[in-house]
Amino acid sequence: MQALSLTDKNPFSASILMATQSQKIKFPSVDAYDGTTDPDDHLAMYKHLMLTTQADDATWCKYFPVTLKGLAQRWFSQLPTSSIHNFNELVVLFTHHFMAHRQEKKSSLHLERIQQCPNESLRSYVKRFNNETLQISDLPDRVIFDNFFRGLDEDSPFKFQMARQRVASLNELMNEAERWIHAEEVCAVKRPKDKGVSSSSKLQSNLGHQSGGNDRKRSSTWNIEIEDSSKKGKGQKKKKCSYTPTVEYTKDLFQVYKEVSKDVPIEDPPPINTELELRDKSKYCEYHEDVGHVTDDCFTLQ
Structure with missing residues (x-):
C-alpha cells in the first residue's frame, strides 16, 4: 500500500x-x-x-x-x-x-436481561453472559458477579453450591464454573426425560437392543402365576395367565440425537437466523444451545 x-x-x-x-x-x-x-x-x-x-x-x-x-x-x-x-x-x-x-452503547442494565433458561446448560449460559459483557465497557467485577449469580436458574445446583461455598469473587466464581462444566460433561449420564415409564417398557427396550438393532417390532409373552383372589386357603393352586407387555416409545428427537452423536460424528447445528433481539428469551433450544424456541419445535432438529 x-x-x-x-x-x-x-x-x-x-x-x-x-x-x-x-x-x-x-x-x-x-x-x-x-x-x-x-x-x-x-x-x-x-x-x-x-x-x-x-x-x-x-x-x-x-x-x-x-x-x-x-x-x-x-x-x-x-x-x-x-x-x-x-x-x-x-x-x-x-x-x-x-x-x-454506531452500535448502541450497552450498560450494566443489559446484563439483567440475561437469564439462564430452564434446562439450559451452564456452558451455554456462561457463553451468552460473557458475550454480553464484552459489549459493555468499564464493567466492575462486582457488577459482573452480581448479575451472573442473579441470572442463574433458581433450581440450578451450581447456584446452590456457590451459595453454600460462599464464593465472593468473580475470579473464584468463573473458576468454579469452569470446573463444574468440565465435571458435567465428563460425568454425563443418560437420563430419561419422561418420568413414570413402566418397567415393562424398559424391559421391552432392552430386548430391542439385544436383537442387534432390528427395526421390526418384537413382542414377548410371559407366563405369570397369580393367586385367585376369589378363593383363599392353604393348598390353593395358583393360576397361570399370559401377559403381553405394551411397548411405549418415550424418547424424543433430541434424546435420539444425543445418543447417536456419541457414536457417529455429526456436524454442529447452524446458528439461529433470527436476530437475538427478536427472539423469545423465555424459550430455550437444547439442540442449538440458544434461546428463541423450544427443543420440540426446532425445525432444524426435525
Missing part, C-alpha cells in the same frame, strides 16, 4: 504531506471500511495495528485513507483541501460523519 503524496489533491495540510518518514513502514493488513458499519470498530482496529509501526502522527494520517473504500472513500475525497492538520482532527470528522452506524 502507498500513502498519499504531495501531488495528490487531498484534505491533508502541507505539514502532513511534507513530513518525512523516518523509516520504511510495512503497513499491516486491515479490512477496508465502506461506511456501512460501526466507525469506532474500524478506528480501534486501525489504531491497534498502527501502534505496532511506531509511526509519527503524519504517517497515521496519510495511511488512513488506504483503509477506506466505497462511500467512505468518496466522503474523504470530498473533504475541503488542507482541512486536516493532525490525526485527532481526522478522527473527529470521520466518527461524526458515520455516527449513524
Whole structure:
C-alpha cells in the first residue's frame, strides 16, 4: 500500500504531506471500511495495528485513507483541501460523519436481561453472559458477579453450591464454573426425560437392543402365576395367565440425537437466523444451545 503524496489533491495540510518518514513502514493488513458499519470498530482496529509501526502522527494520517473504500472513500475525497492538520482532527470528522452506524452503547442494565433458561446448560449460559459483557465497557467485577449469580436458574445446583461455598469473587466464581462444566460433561449420564415409564417398557427396550438393532417390532409373552383372589386357603393352586407387555416409545428427537452423536460424528447445528433481539428469551433450544424456541419445535432438529 502507498500513502498519499504531495501531488495528490487531498484534505491533508502541507505539514502532513511534507513530513518525512523516518523509516520504511510495512503497513499491516486491515479490512477496508465502506461506511456501512460501526466507525469506532474500524478506528480501534486501525489504531491497534498502527501502534505496532511506531509511526509519527503524519504517517497515521496519510495511511488512513488506504483503509477506506466505497462511500467512505468518496466522503474523504470530498473533504475541503488542507482541512486536516493532525490525526485527532481526522478522527473527529470521520466518527461524526458515520455516527449513524454506531452500535448502541450497552450498560450494566443489559446484563439483567440475561437469564439462564430452564434446562439450559451452564456452558451455554456462561457463553451468552460473557458475550454480553464484552459489549459493555468499564464493567466492575462486582457488577459482573452480581448479575451472573442473579441470572442463574433458581433450581440450578451450581447456584446452590456457590451459595453454600460462599464464593465472593468473580475470579473464584468463573473458576468454579469452569470446573463444574468440565465435571458435567465428563460425568454425563443418560437420563430419561419422561418420568413414570413402566418397567415393562424398559424391559421391552432392552430386548430391542439385544436383537442387534432390528427395526421390526418384537413382542414377548410371559407366563405369570397369580393367586385367585376369589378363593383363599392353604393348598390353593395358583393360576397361570399370559401377559403381553405394551411397548411405549418415550424418547424424543433430541434424546435420539444425543445418543447417536456419541457414536457417529455429526456436524454442529447452524446458528439461529433470527436476530437475538427478536427472539423469545423465555424459550430455550437444547439442540442449538440458544434461546428463541423450544427443543420440540426446532425445525432444524426435525
